[in-house]
Amino acid sequence: MASVKRYKKDDLTTYCLGATVSMEYLNIRPKDVMKVYVHSAFYESETKEKIRSICEKRGISCEINDKVFQILSQKENCFVIAMIRKYRCELDKDASHVVLVNPGNAGNAGTIIRSAAGFGVRNIAIIRPGVDFFDPKVIRASMGALSRVNFKYYDTWEEYANSDGAGERHYYPFMLDGSKLLHETKIEKPFSLIMGNEATGLPEEFAKIGQPVRIEHGSAIDSLNLPIATSIGLYEATKGGF
Amino acid sequence: MASVKRYKKDDLTTYCLGATVSMEYLNIRPKDVMKVYVHSAFYESETKEKIRSICEKRGISCEINDKVFQILSQKENCFVIAMIRKYRCELDKDASHVVLVNPGNAGNAGTIIRSAAGFGVRNIAIIRPGVDFFDPKVIRASMGALSRVNFKYYDTWEEYANSDGAGERHYYPFMLDGSKLLHETKIEKPFSLIMGNEATGLPEEFAKIGQPVRIEHGSAIDSLNLPIATSIGLYEATKGGF
Secondary structure, three states: OOOOOOOOOOOOEEEEEOHHHHHHHHHHOHHHEEEEEEOOOOOOHHHHHHHHHHHHHHOOEEEEOOHHHHHHOOOOOOOEEEEEEOOOOOOOOOOOEEEEEOOOOHHHHHHHHHHHHHOOOOEEEEEOOOOOOOOHHHHHHOOOHHHHOEEEEEOOHHHHHOOOOOOOOEEEEEOOOOOEEHHHOOOOOOEEEEEOEOOOEOOHHHHHOOOOEEOOOOOOOOOOOHHHHHHHHHHHHHOOOO | OOOOOOOOOOOOEEEEEOHHHHHHHHHHOHHHEEEEEEOOOOOOHHHHHHHHHHHHHHOOEEEEOOHHHHHHOOOOOOOEEEEEEOOOOOOOOOOOEEEEEOOOOHHHHHHHHHHHHHOOOOEEEEEOOOOOOOOHHHHHHOOOHHHHOEEEEEOOHHHHHOOOOOOOOEEEEEOOOOOEEHHHOOOOOOEEEEEOEOOOEOOHHHHHOOOOEEOOOOOOOOOOOHHHHHHHHHHHHHOOOO
8 A cells, every 4th residue: 555645746646536536537548547446335336337347348456445545535425536647638739728827726727627628628728837737636626527638737828829829829818807898709719718816817918918808797796716707708608519 | 712613503603714705794794793803913914904994993893813713714824704693684586586406515605606796696595405605614615795695595496486586587497408508598587597406406397497498518527517507697697787
């Protein structure tokens, strides 16, 4: 058991906490699943059978081991843990992107990934500093949808804009003082929806990039929460397309 | 200090954890603020001054007391706590509502409240069993916006539909198999956007109530997360109205 310890950013492996989350990786990126741990109290025999069968077919070791859960999970309802080899993705240059500038919160990042996967926008750029997408909290909040998206880190906005974000692409920075209302804006494809940090939003200079948009709401709140704003943007940009 | 202890559902008081959250209650419902605790390490002198001044004007006791924070808050960035007297609200029968059927998660409830306040839908019905809206986790996740909405519990859907939810009102249950797409549906006012539980959604019988709608997304995910779906519904139902 020397190999299982609490996740740290520099580790070469990470963890899916929970059966649903682990199943996503087993189904979508089985080659990156190194090992699966099952708790002895896991009672969903159908899911357990599925997990066993995928592991057997793919030659992934599947072990009943309760100690691992004490080390890795504080949640009571976690009965399966998949150990994942970290991997690198490239963004699809021709596809639409979500660009997160300095995202700070793991739960929020996971929720955004889930929405992005749901709305078919499977490429996410992160401008540093930004939360570690391989953090088990991110993976869990994404419900495993991290397995379904490409994501890549860039040191600066310029680095993104001059590489994977270059070319025939439409930029939409989401800003509280964006010059156009989202619902009056035709979002052209491929798009980059650009979202700022939870506390600080986007730096002012983004007002000069592409078409800044704002989501209309009343004065009762300062702003919508970040995954909400991102998901409304994704909904508006993709509706009618499924 | 005998009066400060960890929140329990049956308590007559609850807590706002954090300066922003506490300020909302001090501004919006000052009569329900019984006491304010400030941590000795609180450094934002401008906010501190504002809090002091409101408390003085309203005759609310404001005390520097670090022990309270050890008892009530696990977060490092919490320097202000307001103790709130629980209150009862009535829903506005003529206004639009959000109806949460068996909401299970405190953080989700708070995020929904924040969005609802932002989109100007200030009446929330909760069908039991449902998370306790006075839980400090709910209040915190709402960023204090709980102070700006009316909320009321009902034992059953029928109880709601025959009382505050009665009359000339349009019901929109959000269901994964809703018969109409949200973006193709004209949401008539006053509306009730009806949302199910995080894990189980709405019971099937809601398919016969009003106009069931679904938010179109791809097959990569089973469903959107609850606050996301609710907020997209609120956005679509209120856009152009601010």
